[in-house]
Structures are given as structure tokens and as C-alpha cells.
Amino acid sequence: MxxxxxxxxxxxxxxxxxxxxxxxxxxxxxxxxxxxxxxxxxxxxxxxxxxxxxxxxxxxxxxxxxxxxxxxxxxxxxxxxxxxxxxxxxxxxxxxxxxxxxxxxxxxxxxxxxxxAVVFHPGDMELVNANAAARRKLLDRIALYLDPSSGDARLSYTRALKERKVALDVRGPSARELAPFEQLMAEHGVRFARARAEAATRLLGALAPAFQRMAQPGLQLVTKYRPGGSLDVAEFVGELSSRRLRDSRQRAASYGPQRDEIQLLIDGRSARHHASQGQQRILTLALKVAELECIRDARRAHxxxxxxxxxxxxxxxxxxxxxxxxxxxxxxxxxxxxxxxxxxxxxxxxxxxxxxxxxxxxxxxx
Ligand SMILES: Nc1ncnc2c1ncn2[C@@H]1O[C@H](COP(=O)(O)OP(=O)(O)OP(=O)(O)O)[C@@H](O)[C@H]1O
Ligand SMILES: [Mg+2]
Missing domain, CATH: 3.40.50.300 (P-loop containing nucleotide triphosphate hydrolases)
Incomplete structure (x- = not known):
């Protein structure tokens, strides 16, 4: 019910x-x-x-x-x-x-x-016309209903990510404290990435019919979830340790769920760069309808x-x-x-x- x-x-x-x-x-x-x-x-x-x-x-x-x-x-x-x-x-x-x-x-x-409560307001257009940060936030809102502990996992992951960055910035790629921070990042990151992946599967599953129902007939929507990290702790740790030099140069971690992306293509072209205003608005609304359905199913309430x-x-x-x-x-x-x-x-x-x-x-x- x-x-x-x-x-x-x-x-x-x-x-x-x-x-x-x-x-x-x-x-x-x-x-x-x-x-x-x-x-x-x-x-x-x-x-x-x-x-x-x-x-x-x-x-x-x-x-x-x-x-x-x-x-x-x-x-x-x-x-x-x-x-x-x-x-x-x-x-x-x-x-x-x-x-x-x-x-x-x-x-x-x-x-x-x-x-x-699910809300659509004009600022939500960034779900389609801006970088991936807003789309990740949308996934996290859904993830919280699927697995309430995913919020804590995300905070713990973000803390470890910052500590690794400080260690890299201050003491460089051979700093000894990097290994324990990377272990923490991998453990929390995997828990959090699991909830993200589940949210992405459900969101994109609900998005296709919602878009079809509201968009101009014949428009083709193709979506893809591209995780930025792994669901395996050992692989996660291995990637982080092999990327220390690069991450230190770029001053940002190149691996992990902070790099998750959802790609949205309309008629084979990036919706962010090529879709019309009205098409972007319908896609944003379809994302909201999909969010509504995901939360409804997880929370068993409309x-x-x-x-x-x-x-x-x-x-x-x-x-x-x-x-x-x-x-x-x-x-x-x-x-x-x-x-x-x-x-x-x-x-x-x-x-x-x-x-x-x-x-x-x-x-x-x-
Ligand atoms: N803290 C506040 N105290 C008093 N008035 C405020 C406050 N914040 C905003 N307002 C005023 O409230 C009014 C209503 O704003 P609101 O954004 O709700 O309008 P709206 O009906 O949605 O308009 P629009 O069709 O332009 O979006 C505006 O005139 C705004 O300046
Ligand atoms: Mg208004």
C-alpha cells in the first residue's frame, strides 16, 4: 500500500x-x-x-x-x-x-x-544545463530514502577525501598518512557509491517513460550513469594509491563518487549543450517526475x-x-x-x- x-x-x-x-x-x-x-x-x-x-x-x-x-x-x-x-x-x-x-x-x-516533498523551480534547470554536481545531489536525495545510512557514509567519505587532499597538498604524494585516509575513503566511498548506483538505476529507469510521456513525440533520450569510483574496496584503494602524483598535481582526487556523472543525450547530442530551452525544461520536469516515483516507491507514500x-x-x-x-x-x-x-x-x-x-x-x- x-x-x-x-x-x-x-x-x-x-x-x-x-x-x-x-x-x-x-x-x-x-x-x-x-x-x-x-x-x-x-x-x-x-x-x-x-x-x-x-x-x-x-x-x-x-x-x-x-x-x-x-x-x-x-x-x-x-x-x-x-x-x-x-x-x-x-x-x-x-x-x-x-x-x-x-x-x-x-x-x-x-x-x-x-x-x-518534491519541488520543481526554475533553478532546477541546472539539472540539465549545468555540470554534474546538481545531478549528483538529486541522486543523493533519492539514496537517502533507499538507504538512510548513505547520508552518514557520504559525510564520512567527504571528510576522508578532504584529509587526503590536505596530506597531499602539505606533505606530497609520499606522505605516510595517505594510506589510512585512502582506506577510509574506499570503505565509506563504496557504501555511499552503492546507494548512489541504486538511486541512478531507479532514477534512469523512471526517467525514460516520464520523458516519453511529456516530450515532443519522436525525441530520443539516451541516458548513462558513469560512476567515478568502484564498488570494490581493494580496487578503490589501489586506484587511489596509484593516482597520488596526478591528484597532487591537479589538487583534486581523480577517482571516487565525487566524480559520478549522469549523461543525458537528446537525439544523440548532449542535452546540456544542444537541447532547446523547452526541451531542457521538459527533461528537467521528467527528472522531477522520476524523482517523485523513486521516492514514492522507497517511502511507500506519494x-x-x-x-x-x-x-x-x-x-x-x-x-x-x-x-x-x-x-x-x-x-x-x-x-x-x-x-x-x-x-x-x-x-x-x-x-x-x-x-x-x-x-x-x-x-x-x-
Ligand atoms: N523577507 C521578505 N520580506 C518581505 N517581502 C519579501 C521578502 N522576501 C521577498 N519578498 C517579496 O515578496 C514578493 C513575492 O515574491 P515571490 O518570489 O513569492 O513572487 P512570485 O509571485 O513568485 O513572482 P514571480 O511570478 O515573479 O515569480 C516580492 O515582491 C519580494 O520582493
Ligand atoms: Mg515566482
Whole structure:
């Protein structure tokens, strides 16, 4: 059984330009329209914040607090299959506090992984049009659901990687402490690379049908996962020790999962360098749909889907294909747009869909 996760009864206070919003979203599709600068992205950001205590666009969380206010806070009732819970996340200039059913959870991570949310926002285009770092982050998000210990393995690996680099930089390729750091790198790196590889297999498996369903008919997508290291500890150690001189010259480790890559080719050419804007956008959306499906299967729950400004750059047929997906998915969806006419409602019920309008931070149901 895959549980349905839904936000209901949401209150947002002093969050960017949203002074106070109380609303009861539809369990299905929520279309939030408004002109530029009215607070659409901020509302999605508030939902993301109450789910995972982070922002998808701000490096500095402080920017979420409404100017002149001390705290931003978001409270939501979350229905999770048969169960319901109350989540509250509050952000001050120096601290972040969360409550689950009125109680402080043992760890922030316990809170932040309870309500899975997948978000698409314009910055996500870097999944397709920038270097591999963003694609690796996507794999790591999925890996965390497949194997929660992969996060610790990644941190331990990164620590050992840095220590080896310092040893190489300071004492050179014959430094004695290199061997134990390389052993640590290999042990943690293999654990972490296993979770990455599993995430990549699942992601790319789900990506192909998602792309086919939304992209222009006839476009060929070819994907390839190229691991930067090995799944075998002895081989990993051997590679690291044989590359000391080169790594010392380049001042970077040339082997290991920090060099994992996902290649995306459309019609035989690199999507990053050759695909059109609209094609890159559809591929990014397809990656998001694939992420949603991977997390759904690992977590046995339908993540909430937050889509910011999806339709710009898409032609009417592509927008229609995305919209068809949104209507059919079992996830609760929040989609923002400056052009609500792109999302027509042929006879949807109140459960299936609600239409909202944002004007200067105030939300009203249409
Ligand atoms: N901390 C803050 N305090 C008060 N207002 C803020 C804060 N941060 C951002 N704003 C303002 O909130 C408004 C809404 O921003 P938001 O990005 O949510 O708009 P939007 O509706 O998504 O617009 P667009 O269609 O252009 O993407 C902007 O005018 C912005 O300047
Ligand atoms: Mg916006």
C-alpha cells in the first residue's frame, strides 16, 4: 500500500511577503495564480519549509523572515495514510525550531524526512544545463530514502577525501598518512557509491517513460550513469594509491563518487549543450517526475509535488502533457502560474482541484 500524503489546514505567518495566510488546500491539484511578485513562489517555499525545514531557493534562511519581523512560521496538518499529524516550523534570526504534534522531535532529521516533498523551480534547470554536481545531489536525495545510512557514509567519505587532499597538498604524494585516509575513503566511498548506483538505476529507469510521456513525440533520450569510483574496496584503494602524483598535481582526487556523472543525450547530442530551452525544461520536469516515483516507491507514500512556474517556455502541447500528468498523479500538487488559462478545468470536483489567487501576499479561492 502506498500512503497518500496531504497538507490540510495550513497557516503561514510573516513568511516573506505573506503576512498571514490560512487555507485548506484541495487533496488533489491546487493551481495558484497571480502576477509577478505577488507571493506564489513564497507560498510553495512555505509548504516546503514546513515539510523539510529548508528552502529550495534561498541559501540564507533568514531571507524567509518577513522584513521587520522576528519570526516566520508555518503550521500544517499533514494527513499520512491513516494517520494525521501537526507540523510546525518556526524560523528566527538565529534559530530554527520544529514541533511534531506539539513536541520537539529528537533530531531535526526525524522531522525533515517525515513528509516527502518534491519541488520543481526554475533553478532546477541546472539539472540539465549545468555540470554534474546538481545531478549528483538529486541522486543523493533519492539514496537517502533507499538507504538512510548513505547520508552518514557520504559525510564520512567527504571528510576522508578532504584529509587526503590536505596530506597531499602539505606533505606530497609520499606522505605516510595517505594510506589510512585512502582506506577510509574506499570503505565509506563504496557504501555511499552503492546507494548512489541504486538511486541512478531507479532514477534512469523512471526517467525514460516520464520523458516519453511529456516530450515532443519522436525525441530520443539516451541516458548513462558513469560512476567515478568502484564498488570494490581493494580496487578503490589501489586506484587511489596509484593516482597520488596526478591528484597532487591537479589538487583534486581523480577517482571516487565525487566524480559520478549522469549523461543525458537528446537525439544523440548532449542535452546540456544542444537541447532547446523547452526541451531542457521538459527533461528537467521528467527528472522531477522520476524523482517523485523513486521516492514514492522507497517511502511507500506519494510525496507532495510543488511546481513553480512550470509552463513558461513550453508550447501548448507540452503544457497539456504536463497538465495531464498533474491531473492523473495521486500526489497532492501545488502549481503556480501567471497564466491560469493554461490549466483549464473541465468539470473537476472540489476534491480534485482548487484554484487560488495571490495578490500582494493575500490568498483567495477563485
Ligand atoms: N523577507 C521578505 N520580506 C518581505 N517581502 C519579501 C521578502 N522576501 C521577498 N519578498 C517579496 O515578496 C514578493 C513575492 O515574491 P515571490 O518570489 O513569492 O513572487 P512570485 O509571485 O513568485 O513572482 P514571480 O511570478 O515573479 O515569480 C516580492 O515582491 C519580494 O520582493
Ligand atoms: Mg515566482
Amino acid at each position: 502506498t500512503a497518500l500524503i496531504r497538507f490540510s489546514n495550513v497557516t503561514v505567518s510573516a513568511f516573506r511577503n505573506l503576512s498571514r495566510i490560512d487555507f485548506e488546500p484541495a487533496p488533489g491539484l491546487n493551481v495558484i495564480s497571480g502576477d509577478n511578485g505577488q507571493g506564489k513562489t513564497s507560498l510553495l517555499e512555505a509548504l516546503y519549509f514546513v515539510a523539510v525545514t529548508r528552502s529550495f531557493r534561498a541559501d540564507k534562511l533568514e531571507s524567509l523572515i518577513q522584513q521587520g519581523q522576528k519570526f516566520a512560521s508555518v503550521r500544517a496538518r499533514v494527513l499520512d495514510g491513516e494517520h494525521g499529524r501537526e507540523q510546525r516550523a518556526t524560523l528566527g534570526h538565529k534559530e530554527r525550531a520544529v514541533l511534531l504534534d506539539g513536541k520537539k522531535p529528537e533530531r531535526l532529521a526525524t522531522y525533515a524526512t517525515r513528509t516527502p 510525496p507532495v509535488l510543488l511546481l513553480d512556474d512550470v509552463s513558461s517556455e513550453l508550447d501548448p502541447a507540452r503544457t497539456g502533457a504536463v497538465y495531464d500528468f498533474l491531473r492523473e498523479t495521486q500526489s497532492q500538487v501545488f502549481v503556480t502560474t501567471t497564466r491560469p488559462e493554461l490549466f483549464p478545468t473541465p468539470g473537476a470536483s472540489k476534491l480534485e482541484r482548487a484554484d487560488w489567487q495571490l495578490v500582494s501576499g493575500a490568498l483567495s479561492e477563485l
